[in-house]
Amino acid sequence: xxxxxxxxxxxxxxxxxxxxxxxxxxxxxxxxxxxxxxxxxxxxxxxxxxxxxxxxxxxxxxxxxxxxxxxxxxxxxxxxxxxxxxxxxxxxxxxxxxxxxxxxxxxxxxxxxxxxxxxxxxxxxx
Numbered sequence: 001x002x003x004x005x006x007x008x009x010x011x012x013x014x015x016x017x018x019x020x021x022x023x024x025x026x027x028x029x030x031x032x033x034x035x036x037x038x039x040x041x042x043x044x045x046x047x048x049x050x051x052x053x054x055x056x057x058x059x060x061x062x063x064x065x066x067x068x069x070x071x072x073x074x075x076x077x078x079x080x081x082x083x084x085x086x087x088x089x090x091x092x093x094x095x096x097x098x099x100x101x102x103x104x105x106x107x108x109x110x111x112x113x114x115x116x117x118x119x120x121x122x123x124x125x126x
Contacts, residue, residue, distance in 0.1 A: 052106050053084040054097060082109050090120050
């Protein structure tokens, strides 16, 4: 604790010990930190969860309890309608469901504009 008090005293030598001072910080604005290749490399390695919504349905709890292997849930989207692709619960694209090497996949069809994505993020926040 004494080391911390000494560090504070060195930063503000004219301030009495134990007294709180106001500090003015520079306002950070977009573009102040240049986007260097090193900065982008950190972001490029971040993993993001992606969710694909093929459709939805609502069923009574009673029907849910009666389901078992072989039961079928009919979704609200028709065959051929695009699936919605979400990143962190924000819809950012639509695509077509395809099969690749025996697994389901999504072929991206349209990517939402930045304005559309920002509007969704604002709605989600409140």
